[in-house]
Amino acid sequence: MSWLYALDLFGVAVFAITGALMAGRKSMDLFGVMVIAIITALGGGTLRDVILNNYPVVWIRNDLYILVAVLAAIGTVVWVRLTRPIHETGLLVADALGLAVFTVIGTQVAMQQGVPVSAAVIMGVMTGVAGGVMRDIICNEIPLIFHKEIYATACIAGSVVYIVLHQLNLPANMDVKLAIAVVLIIRLAAIRWHLGLPRFHLLDRDRPPE
Amino acid sequence: MSWLYALDLFGVAVFAITGALMAGRKSMDLFGVMVIAIITALGGGTLRDVILNNYPVVWIRNDLYILVAVLAAIGTVVWVRLTRPIHETGLLVADALGLAVFTVIGTQVAMQQGVPVSAAVIMGVMTGVAGGVMRDIICNEIPLIFHKEIYATACIAGSVVYIVLHQLNLPANMDVKLAIAVVLIIRLAAIRWHLGLPRFHLLDRDRPPE
Amino acid sequence: MSWLYALDLFGVAVFAITGALMAGRKSMDLFGVMVIAIITALGGGTLRDVILNNYPVVWIRNDLYILVAVLAAIGTVVWVRLTRPIHETGLLVADALGLAVFTVIGTQVAMQQGVPVSAAVIMGVMTGVAGGVMRDIICNEIPLIFHKEIYATACIAGSVVYIVLHQLNLPANMDVKLAIAVVLIIRLAAIRWHLGLPRFHLLDRDRPPE
Numbered sequence: 001m002s003w004l005y006a007l008d009l010f011g012v013a014v015f016a017i018t019g020a021l022m023a024g025r026k027s028m029d030l031f032g033v034m035v036i037a038i039i040t041a042l043g044g045g046t047l048r049d050v051i052l053n054n055y056p057v058v059w060i061r062n063d064l065y066i067l068v069a070v071l072a073a074i075g076t077v078v079w080v081r082l083t084r085p086i087h088e089t090g091l092l093v094a095d096a097l098g099l100a101v102f103t104v105i106g107t108q109v110a111m112q113q114g115v116p117v118s119a120a121v122i123m124g125v126m127t128g129v130a131g132g133v134m135r136d137i138i139c140n141e142i143p144l145i146f147h148k149e150i151y152a153t154a155c156i157a158g159s160v161v162y163i164v165l166h167q168l169n170l171p172a173n174m175d176v177k178l179a180i181a182v183v184l185i186i187r188l189a190a191i192r193w194h195l196g197l198p199r200f201h202l203l204d205r206d207r208p209p210e
Numbered sequence: 211m212s213w214l215y216a217l218d219l220f221g222v223a224v225f226a227i228t229g230a231l232m233a234g235r236k237s238m239d240l241f242g243v244m245v246i247a248i249i250t251a252l253g254g255g256t257l258r259d260v261i262l263n264n265y266p267v268v269w270i271r272n273d274l275y276i277l278v279a280v281l282a283a284i285g286t287v288v289w290v291r292l293t294r295p296i297h298e299t300g301l302l303v304a305d306a307l308g309l310a311v312f313t314v315i316g317t318q319v320a321m322q323q324g325v326p327v328s329a330a331v332i333m334g335v336m337t338g339v340a341g342g343v344m345r346d347i348i349c350n351e352i353p354l355i356f357h358k359e360i361y362a363t364a365c366i367a368g369s370v371v372y373i374v375l376h377q378l379n380l381p382a383n384m385d386v387k388l389a390i391a392v393v394l395i396i397r398l399a400a401i402r403w404h405l406g407l408p409r410f411h412l413l414d415r416d417r418p419p420e
Numbered sequence: 421m422s423w424l425y426a427l428d429l430f431g432v433a434v435f436a437i438t439g440a441l442m443a444g445r446k447s448m449d450l451f452g453v454m455v456i457a458i459i460t461a462l463g464g465g466t467l468r469d470v471i472l473n474n475y476p477v478v479w480i481r482n483d484l485y486i487l488v489a490v491l492a493a494i495g496t497v498v499w500v501r502l503t504r505p506i507h508e509t510g511l512l513v514a515d516a517l518g519l520a521v522f523t524v525i526g527t528q529v530a531m532q533q534g535v536p537v538s539a540a541v542i543m544g545v546m547t548g549v550a551g552g553v554m555r556d557i558i559c560n561e562i563p564l565i566f567h568k569e570i571y572a573t574a575c576i577a578g579s580v581v582y583i584v585l586h587q588l589n590l591p592a593n594m595d596v597k598l599a600i601a602v603v604l605i606i607r608l609a610a611i612r613w614h615l616g617l618p619r620f621h622l623l624d625r626d627r628p629p630e
Contacts, residue, residue, distance in 0.1 A: 017417070021622060022618075023566070023620060024620040024621065024622030025622045026562060026566075027619050027620070027621045027622075028566040028619065028620060029566060029616060029617035029618065029619050029620070030617045030618055030619075030620060031565075031566065031570075031571075031572045031573055031576075032563075032565070032566030032616055032620075033620050034217070035566065035572070036566075038542075046471065048471055050268075050269065051256065051267055051270075052265075052266075053262060053263070053266075053459070053473070054475060055473040056362075056472075056473075056535065057471055059538075059539060060471075060472075060535045060536065061540045063536040063537075063538040064538060066538045066539070066542065067538065077620050081624065100470075113272045115266065116270065117273075118269075118273040118276045118277065119269065119270045119273060120340055122248075122269075122276065132260035133348070137347060137557060138347060138553070138562070138563060139562060140350065140375060140555060140560065140562045141563070142236060142349060142350045143347070143348060144242075145242070146238040146242030146245065146246075146348075146510075150240075150241075150406070150410040152241045152245070156241075171243055178214070181227050196239060197239035197240045197241055198237070198240055199235040199237050199238065199239050199240075200230075200233060200237070200238060200240060200242075200243050200287050200290070201234065202235045203230060203236075203291060205327030215466075233563045235577050252577060253630060259469075260470055261466065261470060261477055262475075262476075262479075262480075263473070263475040263476075277524040322518070325480045326480065326483040327478065327483075328479075328483040328486045328487065329479060329480040329483060329486070332458075332479075332486065343558070347557060347558060350560065351560070352446060352558070352559060352560045353558060355444075355451075355452070356443070356452030356455065356456075356558075357450065361451075362451045363451055366451075401586055406449060407449035407450045408448050408449065408450055409447050409448065409450075410443060410444040410449070410450060410453050410500070411444065412442075412444030412445045412447075412449070412500060413440060
C-alpha cells in the first residue's frame with residue numbers, strides 16, 4: 001500500500017518539523033534540534049514496537065525514516081534562518097494528517113499481532129501522540145495534548161472506526177481511508193472551532209459549579 | 211492465587227485514582243485524566259515487562275487491567291464533581307497496600323525468570339514506584355518518592371523479605387503474605403510518624419553539619 | 421577484551437557520581453540519590469538493549485554493574501559529607517572517558533546485530549547520552565546535552581569513526597581504541613575552549629542575524 005507508506009513518511013517529516021520548532025523555542029543547539037525532531041517523529045512508533053515486542057523497530061527496519069526526520073529538521077532550521085515565516089495553519093493541517101496516519105498504522109500493527117481491542121486502541125493513540133509527549137517532557141513542558149483542543153480524542157475515534165470497519169472486509173482499503181478521514185475531520189473541526197474536552201480542576205471546588 | 215489477583219486489580223484502581231487526582235491538580239482535560247491514570251496504574255508493570263522481555267505485557271495479556279484503570283479514573287472525576295471529599299488517609303493506606311502488592315508481584319515475576327537478586331529487587335521496586343514517577347514527570351514535578359516519607363525503602367525491604375522467604379518454601383504463600391505485610395507496615399509507620407530518609411543537600415555545605 | 425570491560429565499569433562509576441551529585445543539588449533523600457545514580461549510569465545501556473531486543477539487558481546479565489553504580493553513589497555521599505571538595509575538572513575528564521567508552525560499546529553492540537549504519541550511530545549516541553538525559557528529565561531540568569559544549573556531537577564522530585575503522589579489520593582493536601580517542605579528544609577540546617554548536621533561537625528572529 002504505497003500511498004500509506006508515503007503518508008507515513010510525510011507524517012514523520014511533519015512531526016520532525018514540530019519537534020525542531022519546539023527545540024528552537026528552547027534555544028537548543030543544532031544537535032538538540034536534530035534529537036528532538038527524531039524523537040518527536042519516531043518516538044511513538046518506537047514505543048509501540050518495544051511494547052509489542054515488534055523487533056526490529058520501525059527505524060531500524062528501514063533507515064529512510066531517520067533520513068526523512070533529519071532532513072526535515074535541517075530544512076526547518078534553514079527555512080527559519082532565511083527568515084521565512086512558518087505557515088501556522090498549514091503546519092496544523094499537516095500535523096493533523098500525520099496524526100491520523102500514525103494512529104491508523106499503529107492500530108493496524110497492533111491488530112495484526114492479535115492484541116485485545118483495548119490494547120489496539122491504546123497502541124494507535126500511543127503511536128499518534130507519544131512522540132509529541134516525549135518532545136514536551138524533554139523540553140520541560142506539560143504535554144500539550146492534555147490541555148489543548150481535542151487531539152487524542154480524535155485518535156481514539158479513528159482507532160475505533162478502523163477496528164470496526166476492518167471486521168467488515170471492505171474493498172480498496174476503505175477501512176484505512178475512512179479511519180484516517182475520521183481523525184482528520186475531528187481534528188480540523190477542533191482547530192477551527194477551538195473545541196476542547198471539559199477540564200478537571202481539582203483545586204477549584206469552591207468556584208461555582210460549571 | 212486469586213486473592214493476589216484481586217489485590218493486584220485493587221492496586222491498579224488505587225494508583226489510577228492518584229493519577230487522576232494529580233491530573234486534576236494540573237487542570238488537565240478528561241483525556242489527560244484518563245491517560246495519567248492509566249500510566250500511573252500500569253506504567254511500572256509495563257516497564258518491568260519490557261525490560262524483562264516478558265511479552266505480552268500485563269495489560270495486553272489481560273484487558274481487565276485497562277478497564278479497571280479507566281473506570282477508577284472516571285469514578286474519581288464523578289466523585290469530585292459531586293463535591294464529595296477525598297478521604298486523604300484512606301487513600302494513603304490504600305496506596306500503601308497497592309504499593310506492597312505491586313512490589314511483591316514484580317519481585318516474583320523477576321525471580322521466576324531467574325534474574326540475579328539485585329535485578330529482582332530493582333524489578334520489584336520499579337513495579338511499585340515507576341508508574342508514580344512517570345505520573346510526576348509528565349506533570350512536570352520532581353517525583354515525590356525522592357522527597358517524601360520512606361516510600362521506595364519500604365519496597366526494597368519487602369522485596370528482599372520475599373526473596374529470602376521464598377527460599378524457605380513456606381506453606382500457604384506465607385512468603386507473599388509476609389512480604390506484603392512488611393511493605394505495608396513500614397509505609398504506614400512512615401506516614402504516621404513522618405519518617406524520612408536523610409536528605410543529601412549538595413549546596414548547603416556551608417550550613418552547620420546536621 | 422578485559423581493558424574495555426574495566427573502562428566500561430569505570431564509566432558506570434563516573435556516570436553514577438554525576439547522577440548522585442545532581443540528586444544532591446535537588447536535595448533528594450538517600451534513596452533518590454541511589455536511583456538517580458543507577459539511572460544515569462545504566463539508563464543508556466538499558467534503553468539500547470530494550471530497543472535492540474537484546475535480552476537480558478546489561479545489568480541483568482551481570483550484576484556487577486548495579487553494584488558499581490550503588491557503591492559510587494554511596495561513595496559520593498560519604499565524600500561530600502566529609503566535606504571533601506569535588507574535583508570539577510577531574511570529574512569532567514572522567515565523564516568524557518566514560519562517554520567515549522559507552523558510545524563505542526553501544527555502536528559495537530548495534531553493529532553486531534547487523535542494524536543499518538544510521539541506527540548504529542543512534543544506538544552509540546543513545547548509549548552515551550540517554551542516561552544523562554533521563555537524569556535531567558527526572559530532576560526537572562532541560563537536558564544539559566542540548567545546551568552545553570559539544571557533547572553528543574563528539575559521540576556521533578566517535579561512532580562514525582568506529583564504524584569506518586571496523587570495516588578495515590585493523591589489528592589489536594585499533595578501531596575501538598581510536599574511536600574512544602576521537603570522542604575523548606573532541607570532548608576535552610570542547611571543555612577546554614568552551615566550544616559549542618550554534619544555537620537555534622526561534623523567538624529571536626528580530627535580533628540582528630548572528
